[in-house]
Amino acid sequence: MDDTQLGELTAANPELAALRDEALSAVAAAVGGDALEQVRVHFLGRKSRLTAILRSIPTLPPEQRPVVGRLGNVVRVELEALVEARAAELAGASLRQSLAGERLDVTLPGQLFPLGHEHLISQTIREVEDIFLGLGYKVAEGPEIETTYYNFTALNTPEEHPARALSDTFYIDLASVTGTSGGAQGTVGDLLLRTQTSPVQVRTMESREPPVYVICPGKTYRPDLDATHTPMFHQVEGLAVDENITMADLKGTLHYFAREFFGADRLIRLRPHYFPFTEPSVEVDVQCLLCGGAGCRSCKNSGWLEILGAGMVDPNVYGFVGYDAERLQGFAFGMGVERMAMLKHGIPDARSLYENDLRFLEQF
Numbered sequence: 001m002d003d004t005q006l007g008e009l010t011a012a013n014p015e016l017a018a019l020r021d022e023a024l025s026a027v028a029a030a031v032g033g034d035a036l037e038q039v040r041v042h043f044l045g046r047k048s049r050l051t052a053i054l055r056s057i058p059t060l061p062p063e064q065r066p067v068v069g070r071l072g073n074v075v076r077v078e079l080e081a082l083v084e085a086r087a088a089e090l091a092g093a094s095l096r097q098s099l100a101g102e103r104l105d106v107t108l109p110g111q112l113f114p115l116g117h118e119h120l121i122s123q124t125i126r127e128v129e130d131i132f133l134g135l136g137y138k139v140a141e142g143p144e145i146e147t148t149y150y151n152f153t154a155l156n157t158p159e160e161h162p163a164r165a166l167s168d169t170f171y172i173d174l175a176s177v178t179g180t181s182g183g184a185q186g187t188v189g190d191l192l193l194r195t196q197t198s199p200v201q202v203r204t205m206e207s208r209e210p211p212v213y214v215i216c217p218g219k220t221y222r223p224d225l226d227a228t229h230t231p232m233f234h235q236v237e238g239l240a241v242d243e244n245i246t247m248a249d250l251k252g253t254l255h256y257f258a259r260e261f262f263g264a265d266r267l268i269r270l271r272p273h274y275f276p277f278t279e280p281s282v283e284v285d286v287q288c289l290l291c292g293g294a295g296c297r298s299c300k301n302s303g304w305l306e307i308l309g310a311g312m313v314d315p316n317v318y319g320f321v322g323y324d325a326e327r328l329q330g331f332a333f334g335m336g337v338e339r340m341a342m343l344k345h346g347i348p349d350a351r352s353l354y355e356n357d358l359r360f361l362e363q364f
């Protein structure tokens with residue numbers, strides 16, 4: 001509204017001119033969106049003085065009507081534009097303010113998260129794997145849920161063998177898993193949590209042509225819990241099948257392994273033993289790590305610590321996998337990873353490996 005219009009308005013309707021003045025300063029003074037909205041409603045809303053004045057034009061003296069009608073609208077449009085401009089101004093200010101408040105200093109040092117590391121059992125498996133990878137072995141894996149066929153039968157384990165007993169093996173009751181009752185599915189029998197990694201021997205020979213040189217690390221399960229047993233534990237199985245393999249190869253391989261794993265100068269000894277799937281079978285001891293063979297409490301004064309089971313693959317096993325038992329020979333061995341870690345690091349109780357106490361785990 002220019003000065004001429006203002007003069008005209010003041011002369012015709014001083015109240016409207018004063019109202020305009022008041023509204024101009026109120027809009028300029030409004031801080032924040034809410035306050036501005038209140039000002040808008042007060043001066044431009046349906047119940048505002050301005051609206052009342054514009055509505056009352058027909059009742060004004062005739063000479064005022066055209067002036068107030070024309071200039072009243074100018075005031076309304078002028079105020080609306082002003083409110084809009086002020087709203088934009090306020091929005092810009094609040095954006096600038098929040099940006100300033102949230103300014104990020106990318107040069108500040110970041111928050112440090114505690115870094116974990118591999119569990120001792122994983123480290124030990126890796127260590128064993130590395131030793132055999134260095135000898136040209138490949139890593140093979142198999143399922144933790146097995147059938148009795150792979151865990152026992154194809155490993156030449158007779159029906160009456162005690163390892164098959166309910167008390168020594170976790171069988172899977174399919175009915176409790178699938179919700180079906182009775183019938184063949186409900187009977188205890190075919191599925192189990194593997195008690196050893198040896199079924200991977202069978203699976204490997206089924207799927208590969210000889211020669212075979214594999215190690216098979218993985219989880220295994222047996223219903224035992226005491227200072228040297230946990231119901232879930234780990235084994236690393238080894239299998240070598242080729243022509244002209246003898247027990248001397250088994251002994252040399254395990255001696256090399258023992259020295260790499262436990263330290264140079266370690267002697268091992270082989271004692272006769274029995275496993276269904278090897279013939280002959282042996283248990284392998286390493287010279288006591290604490291007393292070096294002199295005899296102490298840790299080795300029950302024998303000077304030796306048992307580390308694994310092994311033997312020459314029983315020709316019956318080749319029959320199950322379709323290998324030529326006349327042409328091939330091989331050896332297999334299997335070690336408990338918890339046991340190896342406990343011996344190497346002097347851990348007295350296997351259960352501490354799975355209690356997740358960081359004070360324990362951080363030592364390794």
Ligand code: PHE
Binds near residue numbers: 237332
């Ligand atoms: N699977 C046997 C066990 O768990 C160990 C073993 C593996 C023995 C391979 C001989 C050959 O006791």
